[in-house]
Amino acid sequence: MTRQCVFIFGICFSLVTNIVGQTAVEGRQKISFNSGWLFSKGDRDASLPDRATLGWQSVQFPHTWNDKDVLADGERGYYRGIGWYKKNFRLQPEEGKKYFLRFEGVNQEAEIFVNGKAAGKHIGGYSAFNIELTPFLDPSAEQYISVKVDNSFNENIPPLSADFTFSGGIYRPVHLITTGEQHFSMSDYGGPGVYVSTPRVTSQNADVHIEYHLENGNAYDQALTIETIIQKESSSALARKKTTVIVPALQNRTVEVICPDIGGFELWSPDNPAMYYVESHLFKSGELVDNLTQPFGFRWFHFDPEKGFFLNGENLKLMGANRHQDRIPYGNALSDDMHRQDMRLLKDMGANFLRTAHYPQATEILDNADQLGLLVWEEIPLVNEVTISREHDENAEMMLKEMIRQHYNHPSVIIWAYMNEIYWAHRFKPEEELPARNRATLALARKLEDLARELDPYRYTAMAMHNYPAYEETGLGDIPMIAGWNLYHGWYYGNHEDFGKFMDEQRLKYPRRIHFISEYGAGSDVRLYSEKPEKFDFTIEEQINFTRAITRQILDRPYIAGGALWNLIDFSSERRVDATSHINNKGLVTVDRKPKDAYYLVQAMLSEKPVSEWGYSFRQQWVHAAVSPSDTLVPVRMYAFSNQKTLSLYVNNRFSAESEVKDGMAEWLLCLPPGKHLLSLGQNSTYTPEKRIETTLIPFHLKDEPTLDIAMNLGVNYAFIDSRTGLYWIPEREHRSGSWGIIGGKQLYIGDKVGTKEDILAADEEDPLYQTMRVDPSEFRADVPDGTYEIELLMVDYVRKSRRFADEDKEITYEPGRRVFGISVNGRVVEQAIDMGGSYGLNVPYRLVFRHTVKDNAGLSIQFHPFKREPVVSAIRIRSVRY
Structure with a gap:
């Protein structure tokens, strides 16, 4: 049993009848219009119909011209300007029909030309808009459309600035919509022309209001009938009503239909998102000229x-x-x-x-x-x-x-x-x-x-x-x-x-x-x-x-x-x-x-x-540098996330410890021998995820290590794991007698935050290594056995401001003579005077790679000699090589 609706007309004259006979016709048609487009970047006049394709790129929507130039490319900024799209298509316009293009999103200004004629404009990059094609269509059925898009900065178009990228293009889908001459509004700020409200809802019943915006594109007054059906998907209707109204020639009219005291529904909520729909059919003389389905839910x-x-x-x-x-x-x-x-x-x-x-x-x-x-x-x-x-x-x-x-x-x-x-x-x-x-x-x-x-x-x-x-x-x-x-x-x-x-x-x-x-x-x-x-x-x-x-x-x-x-x-x-x-x-x-x-x-x-x-979704390695000669185990701080009360940890299929879950986390401190290990969780449920990890110990004494590869990230307490190779750069450690590490200096802090967090030019995958540094170190010493070593020193001179954005950088900044220092290894000069800010520029990395042979149990001593201001070093790697 369905409830009847009452209706209110937002017009001066109304007529109510019940229409019995209906003829099955098309109603609204909506098809995708996203393929077969050509694109060209740059300011030109491409509004006229033509088949010129030289230099144009074949694209389909959604499309943006900023998908690549916003990536780490060593350049500041991305293209903000004009791009053109064009397409030819066949459409034989029929009498009594209206044709529209619906653009779901174009950033940020759009001008549309149909067969060389200006059909419409839109300002704003994040809302949909409709453009009527009907007056501009060619009866010959061969149609041309061009769209000029501009994502340039415009002080009158929000957003003016923001912490995201204003990508340009026709970046959401486009649809071709066909209706009768009478239809639900296509000019109501991109809205559907059918608006559903539920001003009163209880757990038992509700009032539903539907506001219809109608357009009559005919030169004569038209008697139209709206059929309203409220239902849940394809189930039986909760309410159904037919309403007839006169819409004057070439005018718009608003009709409000009220369906009071509807029952038999489920409330919409996060746990039970019960969706209902208003199906709306628009008839002229029993012929379907338009139809729409709009979602809504019962909730308050x-x-x-x-x-x-x-x-x-x-x-x-x-x-x-x-x-x-x-x-x-x-x-x-x-x-x-x-x-x-x-x-x-x-x-x-x-x-x-x-x-x-x-x-x-x-x-x-x-x-x-x-x-x-x-x-x-x-x-x-x-x-x-x-x-x-x-x-x-x-x-x-x-x-x-x-x-x-x-x-x-x-x-x-x-x-x-x-x-x-x-x-x-x-x-x-x-x-x-x-x-x-x-x-x-x-x-x-x-x-x-x-x-x-x-x-x-x-x-x-x-x-x-x-x-x-x-x-x-x-x-x-x-x-x-x-x-x-x-x-x-x-x-x-x-x-x-x-x-x-x-x-x-x-x-x-x-x-x-x-x-x-x-x-x-x-x-x-x-x-x-x-x-x-x-x-x-x-x-x-x-x-x-x-x-x-x-x-x-x-x-x-x-x-x-x-x-x-x-x-x-x-x-x-x-x-x-x-x-x-x-x-x-x-x-x-x-x-x-x-x-x-x-x-x-x-x-x-x-x-x-x-x-x-x-925890540690992206991490499988734990590398530990021994802090004393007696260290034989690798400390592993491990955690898991759960909403259970406790979790039990198993290491290599043996129970290790139980931990209380606090604010979503259980934590353990493990000491594991070097090698591969299997971790698993146990709890009241049967869910026991596993995690495989590998632990590595860098010994305190290096004299007995014939093969070495130590990579150290200076100026910070975090490890950097290279996602490309798995190379593990351990946090910095200070030198201990008989062992290895950095001597002198301090960690760099800018604005009470560690490091610079600057964009390191030409080093897209290693920014975190260069962004932190030891300021004014005197020496890196390692008591290594005799042999030949490849040494890498990562260094950069940096912008000394604390900032989140750097769009003022139009070109590399040079500061010659501001910071100059030298480098020697075991007394041999490697670099007489490095002037990174003058030679390369600020935020431009310098990766110094050289080899040195250690003899006579001298160990390895890399010394830094200040001439102007302090030396800065971001990372050091020493690796045994054969020659």
């Missing part, structure tokens, strides 16, 4: 300043991650399967929340959020700063309208947001400009807040703020319904415990605010491992320490509605100068979608399903 929710978030009446901590639409080496041109893979990673992590930082994302992402049960914060790309201009504000408003219209029907979306760290660029602006910028930012925020609430009164609004006093001083943080916080205590500043103190102070100051942690995270390079992790060292262990500490503090505070880790996946940020150049590596998953240790930690802390996973 609210935020409470003291207790956080409630879904369907139950308190739910929103925990998950941010996600960028990026994958190396594909840029932002991802397939639907790639999008789906990312969403499955998030769900499998135990998450119930996604923030689509910092822009609307592909339809596939929202569809999967609906189907997997992930609640979504979606925002427009208003990042770091605003331009004080009317054009900028209008573009921002348009982006908000497009986002809300296009994704309105997704039950997963609960928050619309419109600014991210919008005062971030203040530090780089002249002081006298700031008052005007603050006023412009406040005025725009109020406009966007009012607009969002007008377009959607049922969802919450938010902005993401960073740890900066201007949000409080200007009152900007009071405007949205939710105060989002991007906080990095213990990574960029302070320590882990400062996070909780900061948030507790915010709660005391603003007890009625809804607080949400929109970002928190630490970077990691899967090649770096430390027994003594520290802030900003990019080791796997420090990412775990940060993630564990902040996640626990969020979970322990009921007033914090939720938290989103930054970021789900390592992503392209061409300006970045971290341990992995051109990449923001705060991801829980690598660029090629392999989970890091922190992913499994979060999974253990959030998931309700049994979890037991070994």
